[in-house]
Amino acid sequence: MAVNSNTVRVALMPGDDIGPEVTEACLAVLEPLARRHDLGLRFDTLRAGAMAYRDTGSAMDEETFKRAEAADAILLGAMGWPGIRYPDGTEIAPQLDLRFRLGLYAGVRPIRALPGVPAVLADPRAAGIDLVILRESTEGLFAARGRGEVIDDREARDTMVITRATTERLSDFAFGLARRRAAQRGRRGLVTLVDKANVFTGFAFMRKVFHEVAARHPDVEAAHHYIDAMALDMVRRPWDFDVLPTENMFGDILSDLGAGLVGGMGFAPSADLGERHAVFQPSHGTAPDIAGKGLANPTAMLLSAAMMLDWLACRGAGAGWAEAAAELQAAIDAAFAGGLRTPDIAGSAGTSDAVKAVIGHLGSAA
Amino acid sequence: MAVNSNTVRVALMPGDDIGPEVTEACLAVLEPLARRHDLGLRFDTLRAGAMAYRDTGSAMDEETFKRAEAADAILLGAMGWPGIRYPDGTEIAPQLDLRFRLGLYAGVRPIRALPGVPAVLADPRAAGIDLVILRESTEGLFAARGRGEVIDDREARDTMVITRATTERLSDFAFGLARRRAAQRGRRGLVTLVDKANVFTGFAFMRKVFHEVAARHPDVEAAHHYIDAMALDMVRRPWDFDVLPTENMFGDILSDLGAGLVGGMGFAPSADLGERHAVFQPSHGTAPDIAGKGLANPTAMLLSAAMMLDWLACRGAGAGWAEAAAELQAAIDAAFAGGLRTPDIAGSAGTSDAVKAVIGHLGSAA
Ligand SMILES: CC(C)[C@H](C(=O)O)[C@@H](O)C(=O)O
Ligand SMILES: CC(C)[C@H](C(=O)O)[C@@H](O)C(=O)O
Numbered sequence: 130m131a132v133n134s135n136t137v138r139v140a141l142m143p144g145d146d147i148g149p150e151v152t153e154a155c156l157a158v159l160e161p162l163a164r165r166h167d168l169g170l171r172f173d174t175l176r177a178g179a180m181a182y183r184d185t186g187s188a189m190d191e192e193t194f195k196r197a198e199a200a201d202a203i204l205l206g207a208m209g210w211p212g213i214r215y216p217d218g219t220e221i222a223p224q225l226d227l228r229f230r231l232g233l234y235a236g237v238r239p240i241r242a243l244p245g246v247p248a249v250l251a252d253p254r255a256a257g258i259d260l261v262i263l264r265e266s267t268e269g270l271f272a273a274r275g276r277g278e279v280i281d282d283r284e285a286r287d288t289m290v291i292t293r294a295t296t297e298r299l300s301d302f303a304f305g306l307a308r309r310r311a312a313q314r315g316r317r318g319l320v321t322l323v324d325k326a327n328v329f330t331g332f333a334f335m336r337k338v339f340h341e342v343a344a345r346h347p348d349v350e351a352a353h354h355y356i357d358a359m360a361l362d363m364v365r366r367p368w369d370f371d372v373l374p375t376e377n378m379f380g381d382i383l384s385d386l387g388a389g390l391v392g393g394m395g396f397a398p399s400a401d402l403g404e405r406h407a408v409f410q411p412s413h414g415t416a417p418d419i420a421g422k423g424l425a426n427p428t429a430m431l432l433s434a435a436m437m438l439d440w441l442a443c444r445g446a447g448a449g450w451a452e453a454a455a456e457l458q459a460a461i462d463a464a465f466a467g468g469l470r471t472p473d474i475a476g477s478a479g480t481s482d483a484v485k486a487v488i489g490h491l492g493s494a495a
Numbered sequence: 496m497a498v499n500s501n502t503v504r505v506a507l508m509p510g511d512d513i514g515p516e517v518t519e520a521c522l523a524v525l526e527p528l529a530r531r532h533d534l535g536l537r538f539d540t541l542r543a544g545a546m547a548y549r550d551t552g553s554a555m556d557e558e559t560f561k562r563a564e565a566a567d568a569i570l571l572g573a574m575g576w577p578g579i580r581y582p583d584g585t586e587i588a589p590q591l592d593l594r595f596r597l598g599l600y601a602g603v604r605p606i607r608a609l610p611g612v613p614a615v616l617a618d619p620r621a622a623g624i625d626l627v628i629l630r631e632s633t634e635g636l637f638a639a640r641g642r643g644e645v646i647d648d649r650e651a652r653d654t655m656v657i658t659r660a661t662t663e664r665l666s667d668f669a670f671g672l673a674r675r676r677a678a679q680r681g682r683r684g685l686v687t688l689v690d691k692a693n694v695f696t697g698f699a700f701m702r703k704v705f706h707e708v709a710a711r712h713p714d715v716e717a718a719h720h721y722i723d724a725m726a727l728d729m730v731r732r733p734w735d736f737d738v739l740p741t742e743n744m745f746g747d748i749l750s751d752l753g754a755g756l757v758g759g760m761g762f763a764p765s766a767d768l769g770e771r772h773a774v775f776q777p778s779h780g781t782a783p784d785i786a787g788k789g790l791a792n793p794t795a796m797l798l799s800a801a802m803m804l805d806w807l808a809c810r811g812a813g814a815g816w817a818e819a820a821a822e823l824q825a826a827i828d829a830a831f832a833g834g835l836r837t838p839d840i841a842g843s844a845g846t847s848d849a850v851k852a853v854i855g856h857l858g859s860a861a
Contacts (some may be wrong), residue, residue, distance in 0.1 A: 220693035249730055251617045270636075270655070270695070277696025285697035288654045289636070325744070327586035329636070330643025331651035357751040364615055364730060364755035378691070382748060385723040389730035 132201050132446040135169040139437070140200035142189075142223075144178040146415035147425040148206025154427035154484045155204070155434050158457070161488055166453040168438075168446075173200060179210035179221040179415075189223035198231065198406065201444075202437050205410035206430065211417060217275075224401075225274065227408050228266045233401035234295050235302045236264030236380055237436070238412060240367070240387035240397070243428075244466040247474055249390050250364065259316065260370045261306060262387055264380025265299050266401050268292060271377040291331040291376065293338050300342035302402075303374040307349045316371050320346075322353040323375035323383065335376065356383075363387060388412060395426030395473040398433035400440060409437040419472075423479045426471035431461055431487060460490035498567050498812040501535040505803070506566035508555075508589075510544040512781035513791040514572025520793035520850045521570070521800050524823070527854055532819040534804075534812075539566060545576035545587040545781075555589035564597065564772065567810075568803050571776035572796065577783060583641075590767075591640065593774050594632045599767035600661050601668045602630030602746055603802070604778060606733070606753035606763070609794075610832040613840055615756050616730065625682065626736045627672060628753055630746025631665050632767050634658060637743040657697040657742065659704050666708035668768075669740040673715045682737050686712075688719040689741035689749065701742065722749075729753060754778060761792030761839040764799035766806060775803040785838075789845045792837035797827055797853060826856035 143149035156172070163170045175196055177189035188208075189197075197203050209220050227233065242248070242258040249255070273287035280286070303320045311318035322339045324332040336353055343351035354362070356379050362369070363386050375383065388397035394413035401408040411429030419425060438454035464486040470476020471483055478486065507522075509515035522538070529536045541562055543555035554574075555563075563569050575586050593599065608614070608624040615621070639653035646652070669686045677684035688705045690698040702719055709717035720728070722745050728735070729752050741749060754763035760779035767774040777795030785791060804820035830852040836842020837849055844852065 217696070218692065218699045219695075222693070225694070248617055251614055273655075273696070274694050279696060279700050282659065284656060284658045285700040286654050286656055287695050287697045288652050289639075291651045293649050325747075326584065327588070328591070328640050329585075329653050330583070330639070330645060331653045333584045334645050334651040357747045360726075360748045360752035361755040361760065364752065365759065379748075381691075381723045382726045382745075386726035386730065386752065389727040393731065394727065 132441050132444045136171060137169055137441055137446055138171050138173060138200045140197040140203045141172045141174045142177045142203065142205045144206040144208035144415065145180050145210050146207065146417045146420035148208060148415055150425045150480055151411060151427040151430040152206040154480050155430045157484050158431055158487050159434060162453050162457055162491055165492065166449040168449055168453055177223045178208035179213040182221045183213055188221045189226060202441060203227065203408040204434065204437060205408060207411060207413060207415040209415050224408065224410060228401050231406040232267060232403040233406060233408055234265055234267045234298055235402040236266035237400040237402060238262040238264055238384035238397065240391055242391045243396060244462055245468065246392040246396065246465055254368045257368045258391055260367060261372050262380055262384040263299065263303050263372055263374040264384055265295060265377050268295055269377030289331055291335050296335050296338040297342055299374050300339045303372050304346035304349045307372040310371065319350045319352065319371040321370055321373050323356050323359045323373055323379055324353060325356050327355060359383065360386065384412060393473050394429065395471060396428050398429050398436055400436045407440055409433040423481060424472050425480050426473050427480050427483050428461060431457065456491060460487050463490040498807050498810045502537065503535055503807055503812055504537050504539060504566045506563040506569045507538045507540045508543045508571045510572040510574035510781065511546050511576050512573065512783045512786035514544065514574060514781055516791045516846055517777060517793040517796040518572040520846050521796045523850045524797055524853050525800060528819050528823055528857055531858065532815040534815055534819055543589040544574035545579040548587045549579055554587045555592060568807060569593065569774040570800065570803060571774060573777060573779060573781040575781050590774065590776060594767050597772040598633060598769040599772060599774060600631055600633045600664055601768040602632035603766040603768060604628040604630055604750035604763065606757055608757045609762060610828055611834065612758040612762065612831055620734045623734045624757055626733060627738050628746055628750040629665065629669050629738055629740040630750055631661060631743050634661055635743030655697055657701050662701050662704040663708055665740050666705045669738050670712035670715045673738040676737065685716045685718065685737040687736055687739050689722050689725045689739050689745055690719060691722050693721060725749065726752065750778060759839050760795065761837060762794050764795050764802055766802045773806055775799040789847060790838050791846050792839050793846050793849050794827060797823065822857060826853050829856040
């Protein structure tokens with residue numbers, strides 16, 4: 130399924146709390162960007178999330194799911210709300226349903242130090258952090274979602290599942306991504322599987338399959354690392370890593386840890402990719418404490434939108450899309466390099482200030 | 496079982512590679528310390544680890560296990576070796592067997608910034624990092640150790656188990672520890688369960704049981720936090736936390752991450768405590784790359800020994816033991832405050848230099 134550049138249809142799910150705010154900010158930037166590059170971008174706004182669940186009894190109804198499934202890409206704000214839970218106590222997270230139902234096995238979570246954003250690590254090399262956590266997003270421990278059991282209020286069990294098929298696809302994706310990053314951005318071309326193969330059968334299996342796939346990509350360096358050692362190295366020498374495929378739960382942990390190193394969740398975009406579908410979403414939550422105050426940092430959402438444009442370009446939407454993606458990314462960098470400071474990094478620029486700063490750098494920075 | 500202060504018997508397992516080196520360093524410090532405080536400390540040196548496995552076919556034979564079990568405490572160096580694995584590919588880790596067989600559910604892993612050790616985080620508050628990861632060490636995902644299955648080379652399964660009994664004990668332990676830290680060291684008395692209750696049945700169960708126990712400890716503040724948010728907060732504001740009980744796998748990850756914040760594994764002691772038994776061990780591995788060169792940093796081992804003396808004091812070994820524990824801890828702090836810099840923190844002090852520096856501060860610093 131190739132994308133037709135004249136009529137790219139994006140399913141837009143603003144979600145809850147700051148979700149709609151960062152979505153609106155994102156649209157405000159995408160609008161002039163699309164005009165500049167003559168992108169035929171159409172949005173289909175859909176309701177999903179905790180408020181939808183509260184009002185309709187469904188976090189994402191079938192009609193909504195079908196429309197999202199039919200779109201060329203799905204762009205999410207943020208979903209969930211502390212006070213609203215499913216009857217079993219778990220979180221309203223339609224994004225998890227989308228990952229599972231659309232087979233979005235490749236959770237791409239770039240961790241990149243933006244110029245100007247104050248470093249969290251003391252080591253000056255932290256300015257060079259540029260890695261991607263590749264979180265498997267359809268199985269692993271999350272295979273137990275909705276399937277765990279509690280026996281007699283005495284013992285609970287959740288089963289982690291790792292399959293050959295998904296590990297092969299994830300590994301292939303990782304090598305392709307590393308190759309592309311080497312070609313386009315001069316990265317070193319290194320794929321490091323993060324596992325716990327020294328203790329678990331499932332991870333020993335994952336490592337075996339990973340190295341089988343690695344043998345088919347001799348141009349890219351392949352390595353593996355234990356999750357505990359990786360957590361340590363994320364704070365000791367994150368600049369030494371490139372692409373890090375890993376199990377779902379491990380990827381959830383490492384991607385938030387990584388976000389912490391480059392300014393927090395406000396700077397953490399994500400793309401959940403499958404063979405035919407893709408969801409783009411800032412990794413942050415709904416932040417009820419700051420909702421409605423115009424304080425939300427829209428950067429993660431903007432970076433997610435840049436990933437979407439890039440993905441659409443790769444899917445055949447055409448050259449203008451790739452240029453728009455690069456320009457958006459460059460404008461975000463330029464805005465922070467030029468002094469933009471959002472409240473989450475001790476600045477005072479609100480959502481609309483950030484939007485203005487990024488729009489102001491469109492074109493000039495590309 | 497109370498400990499008799501005149502005849503405390505410690506099972507000593509130096510282990511592999513740098514294990515024996517840091518063990519020797521530890522004994523060199525414990526010897527004058529025991530003399531100063533008149534401690535009746537006797538060591539029973541036992542063989543276990545990867546080399547034992549290579550030479551005898553058993554990483555820790557039954558006779559060795561029985562002698563360790565009969566001791567008042569067990570002190571380990573480091574075990575394992577990259578090239579030596581069990582037939583199923585998993586690591587030679589008798590320390591895991593000890594945790595499971597002796598029911599050492601409370602894995603105490605203090606993360607404390609030592610004065611003088613260069614900070615990894617840019618924020619000056621990092622000098623105040625002082626928290627404890629309390630890693631449950633007998634179940635959780637590790638319950639799958641040796642029990643995972645691979646079906647048809649196609650799919651692997653490992654089951655995480657969380658029980659009410661262990662969660663209750665772990666939680667009780669956490670509140671007691673926080674209370675003690677508040678009384679002795681002015682910490683704020685905060686216990687934060689780290690889980691993923693928004694997705695997993697087992698973690699929702701763990702959280703429920705934790706709060707039942709919390710209700711019995713109204714003098715200590717109880718909170719919970721998601722593992723992904725916690726990984727983020729470990730780099731954003733670790734100084735805000737105190738005692739962090741969590742599941743086995745999560746605790747493994749968080750404790751290494753925490754170690755990274757305070758200088759690395761060379762500064763990370765641990766105690767695995769059960770109702771009657773206790774293992775003390777530096778959290779680092781066997782570091783084959785630096786073994787035999789006199790470069791190993793013995794600090795984690797010394798801090799582990801200080802935890803052992805303190806635990807023995809609490810078990811009835813008497814006042815001299817508590818004083819010796821405090822004196823050892825203070826001497827380590829004083830040595831680093833006084834300029835000791837080991838190779839892992841870009842210094843040049845070898846193992847014996849570190850030993851000398853710490854011995855030099857015994858007494859003077861207490
Ligand atoms: C909301 C939550 C269930 C979700 C997850 O754990 O996958 C989130 O943390 C994420 O990383 O997208
Ligand atoms: C050696 C390894 C199996 C062990 C573990 O994961 O428990 C180690 O990492 C630890 O933290 O003690």
